[in-house]
Amino acid sequence: MVEPKYVAPTGTSDILSPEVERRNCxxxxxxxxxxxxxxxxxxxxxxxxxxxxxxxxxxxxxxxSKEMYTFGDQKGSSFALRPEATSGIVRAFIEHSLYTKSMPQKYFCIGPMFRKEKPQAGRYREFYQIDVELLGAEQPSADAEVIALLMHIFQDLGLKNLTLKLNSMGCRICRAPYREELVGYLRKVEKGLCRNCRERIKKNPLRVFDCKVEGCRHLLREAPELISVLCAQCQEHFEEVKKYLGVMGPDYELDPKVVRGLDYYTRSVFEVVSPSLGAQNVIGAGGRYDYLVEDCGGPPIAGLGFAIGIDRTSLAMKRSGLKGYEDKSLDLFIITTSHHLRFETIKRLDILRHQGFSAEMDHLSRSMKAQMRLADKLRAKIVIFIGEDEIRKGVLGVRDMATSSQEEVPFEDLLDYLYQKLGRKEKWGARG
Ligand SMILES: [Zn+2]
Ligand SMILES: [Zn+2]
Structure with missing residues (x-):
């Protein structure tokens, strides 16, 4: 093995099989x-x-302030690799006047996001998300539906023992006085807070609840909570969300410390935590953002959504022993016993693939024994032999690898034989 001259940048990864299969699942x-x-x-x-x-x-x-990859072009414009997908979807929603359609509008987007964070297990600089947004509904039933959908996806993947944490971030009316109150409290305990949290008092006091430092967490246990000072409308909205969730099923825990790291959230916010992961244990999270469309230059339209971290979800599945994919096997392997029958072999292979069978042959002029080993390795269900004898007789040797029984099948009967053995396949390889 050679020493690689180039390696993938820190915080990025090459996703190989079978990880790719689990993610595709x-x-x-x-x-x-x-x-x-x-x-x-x-x-x-x-x-x-x-x-x-x-x-x-x-x-x-x-x-x-710290984590975006920004770059310029010759005209002096500044661009950033997306650190999340909601902003882009909201921008597109406004740009294409999608708000003129009947509401709500529901969108999802799947792909990589980029943040210049310190990489650690479950945290990457290029990471993949399934981003889901519902625009144009203020009603609490929309919150409940979005949260239930998030849990439904995890349930469908077989993930168990997840914790759904729920909180309300209030609105402009109730958040301003709360912010004052929180800042007042933080000033009192400032000496005991970490440097980051001391900075946050000035810039973004609610973010102190995201701090992982034990000393800060301890002091914050006594901090005033937004949930207890919500305005009447926000309180009513939150009560309704909980009622709808009660009807729909997903269990949740109220957690006044869930504030999410983005400014745009209002009212319902939520996180899903997997017990099988370490510090980076949030596998899905989201919330409502009733001012974001307006803040981005659109009409006042409410919205909410969530993102599922594909990397962490996959890791949680792996740690829970969930494969998510089926072991690959091959329908057919064609072995040729004579070098000059390779044209005949590749022609048959081509026909069978066009009939929707997964099929392979040897390209390296291996011996018959070695071809047989390869067929075994690829877990071929059926091996077809093409040799001089077979061609003369107008037949193919067909071996069922499960039973090791071998028989001769006339050329013209091969497809019917295979359909019977392997089940009917869609033409042109269109099967799933
Ligand atoms: Zn409010
Ligand atoms: Zn702190």
């Missing part, structure tokens, strides 16, 4: 469920004008 199952809940897929750019994220996510957040 996550995406496939999510796509199927999103269809049941009437969501449409949207593909938005992986980079946007930096200003969009600054406006949307908030200048004082860690994401915008």
């Amino acid at each position: 996550i995406v496939d199952k999510a796509r199927r469920l999103l269809g049941l809940y009437c969501y449409q897929e949207m593909i938005v750019p992986t980079f946007e004008h930096t200003e969009l994220f600054v406006r949307g996510i908030g200048e004082a957040t860690d994401i915008v």
Whole structure:
């Protein structure tokens, strides 16, 4: 083995099989469920004008102030690799006047996001998300539906023992006086807080609840909680969300410390935590953002959504012993006993693949024994032999690998024989 000259950048990874299969399973199952809940897929750019994220996510957040990959072009414009997908979807929603359609509008987007964070287990600089947004409904039933959908996806993947944490971040009316109250409290305990939290008092006091430092967490146990000072409308909204969730089923825990790291959240916020992961244990999270569309230059339209971290979800599945994919096997392997029959072999192979069978042959002029070993390794269900004798007789040697029984099948009967043995296949390889 050679010493690699180039390696993938820190915080990125090459995703190889079978990890790729597990991730595809996550995406496939999510796509199927999103269809049941009437969501449409949207593909938005992986980079946007930096200003969009600054406006949307908030200048004082860690994401915008420290973690974005920004770059310029010759004209002096500044762009940023997307650190999250909501801003881009909201931008597209406004740009294409999608708010003129009947509400709500439901979208999802799947792809990589980028944040310049210190990499650790479950945290990468390029990470993959399934992002789900519902725009144009203020009603609490929408919150409950979105949260239930998130849990439905995890349930469908077989993940168990997850904790759904729920909180309300209030609105502009109730948050301003609360912020004052919290700042007042934090000033009193300032000496005991970490440096980051001391900075947060000035810039983004609610973010102190995200701090993982034990000393801070201890002091924050006594901190005033937004949930207890919600305005009447926010309180009523939250009560209704809980009632709807009660009807729909997913168990939840109220957690006044869930504040999420983005400025745009209002009212319902939620996180799903997996017990099988370490410090980075949130596998899905989201919330309501009733001012974001307006803040990004659109009409006053409410919205909410969530993102599922594909990397962490996959890790949680792996640690729970969930494969998510089926072991691959091959329908057919064609062995040729004579070098000059390779044209005949590749022609048959081509026909069979066009009939929807997965099929392989040897390209390295291996011996018959070695071809047989290869067929075994690929877990071929059926091996077809093409040799001089067979061609003369107008037949093919066909071996059922499960029973080791071998028989001769006339050329013209081969497809019917295979359909019977392997089940009917869709033509042109269109089967799933
Ligand atoms: Zn309020
Ligand atoms: Zn702290």
